[in-house]
Amino acid sequence: xxxxxxxxxxxxRSFTPDDLEMICEHREHMFLEAGGDPETLKIMTAxxxxxxxxxxxxxxxxxxALLDADRPIAAIGLMSIDWPPHPSHPTDDxxxxxxxxxxxxxxxxxxxxxxxxxxxxxxxxxxxLSFAILHATQVGKPVYERLGWKxxxxxxxxxx
Numbered sequence: 001x002x003x004x005x006x007x008x009x010x011x012x013r014s015f016t017p018d019d020l021e022m023i024c025e026h027r028e029h030m031f032l033e034a035g036g037d038p039e040t041l042k043i044m045t046a047x048x049x050x051x052x053x054x055x056x057x058x059x060x061x062x063x064x065a066l067l068d069a070d071r072p073i074a075a076i077g078l079m080s081i082d083w084p085p086h087p088s089h090p091t092d093d094x095x096x097x098x099x100x101x102x103x104x105x106x107x108x109x110x111x112x113x114x115x116x117x118x119x120x121x122x123x124x125x126x127x128x129l130s131f132a133i134l135h136a137t138q139v140g141k142p143v144y145e146r147l148g149w150k151x152x153x154x155x156x157x158x159x160x
Contacts, residue, residue: 005115011067012119015075017056019065022072024049026102034137055079063100064119066112074103076116080127089131096124096132101140113143 005012015023028045032038055061066074077100085093098120103112124132133152136144 005066008110009068010073010112012064013067015056015061015063015065015077017053019072019075020049020053020056022065023052023056023063023075023077023100026072026075027100030100030102030137033139062123064116064123066116068107072104073107074112074116076101076120078120078123080124080129086131092130094129096120096127096129098132098134101134113140114147117144117147 024045027048028041031041031044052061061077061079063075063077065072076098079097079099080094081097082093083089083095085091086095089095098117101113101116103116120132124130134144134149136149
């Protein structure tokens with residue numbers, strides 16, 4: 001994985017607090033491409049930014065950026081979240097959470113999303129996490145399925 005990234009001329013680095021705006025921009029573009037309302041997404045980003053800032057600073061939100069000549073071309077956000085022991089992880093009280101996976105349109109279909117997911121697996125393993133979740137867009141779902149991710153019975157409701 002790391003060799004593939006280097007062979008392609010890209011570099012990988014961990015997030016720093018300086019990545020705040022890049023992460024916000026990628027996240028907004030990701031939701032826009034998934035059919036989100038532009039005005040709602042602007043509001044979301046305005047609230048996401050102050051939520052993300054302290055989490056990037058203290059490491060509760062972590063992840064990786066792939067760079068092409070120092071320009072971010074792809075990124076993945078990760079979190080370790082408290083979760084009670086569950087049939088999928090009966091002895092563990094945390095899960096990994098993957099979010100904000102984004103590859104710039106100019107660099108898609110080159111294996112970057114798969115490389116990011118492999119980085120996530122390795123990082124979760126390094127942190128002692130044996131189970132992870134994510135919410136997939138329709139475009140991302142086949143990528144995740146090829147990497148062994150399975151659908152769950154999760155449901156959602158907006159409480160108004």
